[in-house]
Amino acid sequence: MFTCENCGGALRFDIASGKLICDSCLSTYAVGSVKDAQAAEESEEMDAKVFRCPQCGGEIMTIDEAAAAFCSYCGSSNVLESRMTGVKKPKYIIPFKKTKEDCKELYLSKVKKNIFAPKELRNPAYLDRFRGIYTPYWIYGIDIDADASFEGEESHRRGDYIIEDTYMMTCHVDANYDGISYDSSSSFDDEICQEIAPYPDNEFREFDSGYISGFYADVADVDGAVYMKDAADLTVDSVMTSVRSEFTGIDSMNTPSGGYGPKLNPSCNYPESAMFPVWFLSYRNKDRVAYGVVNGLTGKLSIDMPISVLKYLLFSILLAVPMFFVLNLGLVLTPSAGVIATVIMAIIGVITFFVNLGSIKKQETKELDKGYTSIYGKPGKTSHKGYFIGAILPIIAIVVALAIWFISPVSDIYYYAASLFVIVATGLMLIELIKQYNILSTRPLPQFNKDRGEVDA
Ligand SMILES: [Zn+2]
Ligand SMILES: [Zn+2]
Known part of the structure; x- marks a missing residue:
């Protein structure tokens, strides 16, 4: 927890100014200029209060004194169990850029377009439950440095003959992809994660716990190895698109048995961890839940829209x-x-x-x-x-x-x-x-x- 040097009040990250603000005396501080009094210097971990929902098992954490009155994953208002624990700090963070008000506006404009949407989705009290949650991600970097050869075919007509030629094309591929991200929380649906992507890597900052003051964060529980192959496949696909565009004048390229992966031999190091900003809202109807999720950087939406x-x-x-x-x-x-x-x-x-x-x-x-x-x-x-x-x-x-x-x-x-x-x-x-x-x-x-x-x- 960060405290105000002026009055001792709790500080929180203010989205509009991008600074830490004290709600008691309105003093502001640049992130990184205030040190967390209780935290050990240069520690790999931060002290966090982790809330667990007794109904769905979803977990969110905060580094503040704050309480959590409801669960964002199932919408339950049951009293959440809490415990203090050390949580590993991520390497990077993208701070919130969209405020809660921006987010409500974006959400409403979408809901209003759907005439069948239940009217509860427009209720201001319901919209106030939008909660800023930093969601953990793994960031993969893929390197390709390979001499590769591909087979291609070209056919043309000469007189009464159709002549088919097979070519062997060789090239050297030197590619380096950074910032490929996958969410590392099992509570956060992969499909939603794709809908609100991307989080561009030029927005990455070195992590500072000041950024998450006044917000909640989801707890990372998925191993970094899980998405390595996906990140490598994504890179190979992208590289092959540019390789194909280099070989003009051939009609088709033969896919090697075993795919392009083994030819290009992509290498992937264990990913770095990061936290990305997400506004999160859940609408509960009996034993079903619908989510409204907004990218806290770009404002991109993913809304489950049930029909009344x-x-x-x-x-x-x-x-x-x-x-x-x-x-x-x-x-x-x-x-x-x-x-x-x-x-x-x-x-x-x-x-x-x-x-x-x-x-x-x-x-x-x-x-x-x-x-x-x-x-x-x-x-x-x-x-x-x-x-x-x-x-x-x-x-x-x-x-x-x-x-x-x-x-x-x-x-x-x-x-x-x-x-x-x-x-x-x-x-x-x-x-x-x-x-x-x-x-x-x-x-x-x-x-x-x-x-x-x-x-x-
Ligand atoms: Zn103050
Ligand atoms: Zn829950």
């Missing part, structure tokens, strides 16, 4: 009136063509249902989140209800309708009954699709995944 079912139903009723007329016109079609039209509609619905189910599974099991799976293990299974309404009933309706179409009975009444059955089943399926959308636009409470991870471990 009430708003959606009102809108659907408005839409149902013109739909009714369209469907009535549809009956001008021959009855058997009407059956086929409704069946096609239902098939599209069923396919959408299964595609969504696949995306939900990916999101729920966090199978793409390397930082998460490195700690909690392979993703578990998720079970989803809604199969009957979303798939089985419409499939039965489709089969029945096609059977009737195939038998081609004399009386039209069978065709109308079949069409009606398919339309009703499709209507019910639409409600299931909205539910799926809301699952996709929100997240499970972190706790569910963590518990499962511990069981698997």
